[in-house]
Amino acid sequence: MSVLAVCRMLRPLLFLAALAVPCQAVAQAREVVRIGVLAFQGVDAAVGEWRPMIAGLNTALPAMDFELLQFDHDGLRRAVAAREVDFVLTNPGHYVELEAEFGVARIVTLASARAPSAERAVGSAVVVDAGRSELNRLEDLAGRRVAVVGREGFGGYQLVWRELLRTGIDPGRDFAALIEVGFPMDGVLDAVANGRADAGIVRACLLEGDPVRAARFKVLSVRAEADFPCATSTPLYPDWPVATLRHTPPALAKAVAIALLAMPADEAGMAWNVPADYQSVHELFRELQIGPYAYLREPTLSALAERYWPTVAVVLAALLGWVLYTVRVEHLVHARTAELREALAQREALEARMRANQEQADHLARLSVLGELSGTLAHELNQPLAGIGNYASSLLRRADNGRLTDDAVREAAAEIGTQAERAAGILARIRAFARKRVAQREVHVPAAIVADAVALLQGMLAHAPRVEIVDHLAAGTRVDVDALQCQQVLLNLLKNGVDAMSTLPHPEQVLSVTLGQHGTSVSIAVRDVGCGLDDEGMARLFEAFHTTKADGLGLGLSICKRIAEAHGGRLLAARAEPPPGMVFTLILPAHE
Template structure:
């Protein structure tokens, strides 16, 4: 009996030692609170990939995500039940002020123009409410929102109304439905509210998922952000920074550093978010200060008499200082005048320097165009020789017929027409070259990308003989345009075509192929130019857009740098990447803001 008990004790002790030595047993738990504004199931679907990625990046830890509402999340932080928090920028601003929280990363969603301009509010009404067309029409109406502390679900829209002179007291009623946020739409459907506040893009997501019918609701006063990179959804307000990943006051600093490094190193996940360096949340603080809520709620209860009673000694010191300031003002008046003159002179010099910089940039762009023509001018003579030779042949034929007497008016008329046609052809070639080489300032106008690409191709083929085979795939929708300088657009295209041609010089003529694809994303025009040449190694890819970097012995290394500057000046992007099919060559992709 004793030997059996001893045996069981030894076995239990061995199992305990094995579990203790196991890496999984030794993993520490990291608790991350996540704001579940659409409910726990939706939050788990959105954020579970992040937990798995962090588990893989930091295998010594196990990340547990807890999905909570606004109040529950705040209470969990106060009771130190969490190590990190993922929530909207408004709650972060309050936690930073009152609980000592700090951001270590910000969501980086490719759908938004930038991490600092990602969150807005959509004020939604029933499509049949034709009496509500502007935010100003909401005065005296009933408003449905998620929670008094909801950022995109209430406060962002409230600030927009405040800036139009409509306060919360001016509304007939503000009813808060709680989470999930889509409950506010039930208030509209049942007639309990005239308007509702949704976080930006939630309405579009509900329509795509089939949970609400298209056209049932509409957004009041949709804002336009085309000049600043566009926005994929309809919102009624300005944009604010995306959600931060927050480290708390009691969080271990070494753990916070490890998590921050892991977040920034994560590759974009197919079903999860990616992260970037912390954004500037000053616009969020400005919102709270303007509305006098959250960390600035004390401003509502402050009156002049209360301040006088509580801070009399400050007002006394200010009074003494005011007397001293009056005396001091007389003495420094002359100094202020002198410094004002110096400042005006400095501003004048700065403006002059800015004008010189713009002129130098235009000069560099002009020289780049001349460089392209210079590199291609060797073949320009061949293109002009054909019409000139034809005109000479027609003229000599007319002379011979006149000398021999074998001519008719019809023959002379046809020969004259042929000479005129060839002269117009040569003149068109020269005029196109002159227009491209002409030095002038930038002029923006609406243009159709396929037409502008075709103009660039005609010029490229004209001055290049023999030209490579060029295939164009055009999926550009009818009626869409982009705002750009046609000459600068043509300069970018010629640079990319010339680079593609140079990259394929080692190939046989029948293998030289340039592929061009023109398409549209929701708010952007995308133009890609691909060659099938030698490509670039990793070091070359990293330096492609550096000024004066070139792989050609006779190159200046300015073409791609100037092209990127031109595209970015049009609020676009120019990137280079290897072909997705794994083939040879490089693919340059330029994007421009598009509009209908």
């Protein structure tokens, strides 16, 4: 037995030992791990798109040498059948086909920054020349020439096929021609541009990456998909998975899954998540009766005659076998569907519990902020209450001395009312901020959210520092957010700034809040002139349970970062320029 064969046999043990055994002791070369990828945009584009993933795996698992092999649909299927690859990276439709035929199993799902979630990431766009005013809806494609990558293309044909059938258009019957151009997908756009086709089907977001293309073409029947930045003619489906094959060692699959899940997002915003639910893809294939559900297609009499022409006996036997097979598979499908529904119900219940726990955590975080500020609350309320007491005593003295006049009564009553409203306003803001409630997004003016957070801070601090608000936003700028959660983030940032300046004389303490445009988003920057942070503090700034305060829990900034990301935004931190101080910037998507 060769040395390389011995290394291959020991590979699972090497991974279980955390790659502690040096491979040089068994073989001179590192073990090669081959990842087959569907190169729908061509070989060069595939190499560029997935290079960060390969580099990250080679760094995380130095005992292995990961290689990326590019294929089309048929080539990747043949490679899986021949065991020429150890992992596959392909679109959701192709994965479901490989899963049914070869038993591949997904271990992670791609998470794109531009997609709302891993379950809602892939769509298709039907594009036509921008000057074709007569083509605006999918129904207008009847009798037209349509270019596609191929009939097996998931985002390049099958998603639109389903929507066309729902509008009453059968591509095989109602198109003037269905033109298959093959990979790369850019060939579809070329066919439309040169007049070879009236329309083309491409993956959503292919146009948005190129301004020239975006101006050259338009998308038919654009759907309103929440938080999805690209024009799509279809609903959204799960993103691409990485899947293992039956011959892939479980230890290797586990090590790769852990490495991918731990891998940070690359420059394009792509990261990896736990495996998504691909039930929507199964429902698509079942409705189209393709892939693993091709058996649901009822054969026509002419097809039966052509296939089973040798003898009537063969036809009857085949028909009987097909009926028995269909009944059994239908039973298995129903049983599996019931299991999937039960699993989905359990998952939804778990997600509901997680949401409830997160709302509880947010509530506790707000109460924590109020707890830190509550020491000065009594002093702040004492001023209006003292004013009320003084005016009431003045009325009693005037009455005892016989000098009580109507003007004096009205003046005292007005001041008592003013001071009472002031105290009630302070308590109302605190009560609204502290109450437990379900997150609810609405359209708000950013400046109003900032003003409420500043008012809440100043209403609770006896000697609040001066807060300067600078608004550079255009009139009419709005954000679609949960206002209370955003106030929670801003109040945390303002409170941290107050704590950072606690050693400065009060006249020198100043906070500035600047509202501005950050690309297509809104930025809210909170700056203090405090002591700032060292390198270690900057590195662990958003780490849960890390704090520089003696009585802090270390959850404030961690929760604020999660709230920002849940709104599709970010929370950034940097040292102030010029120093001293820190600048925390909350970035939120602008409402269109």
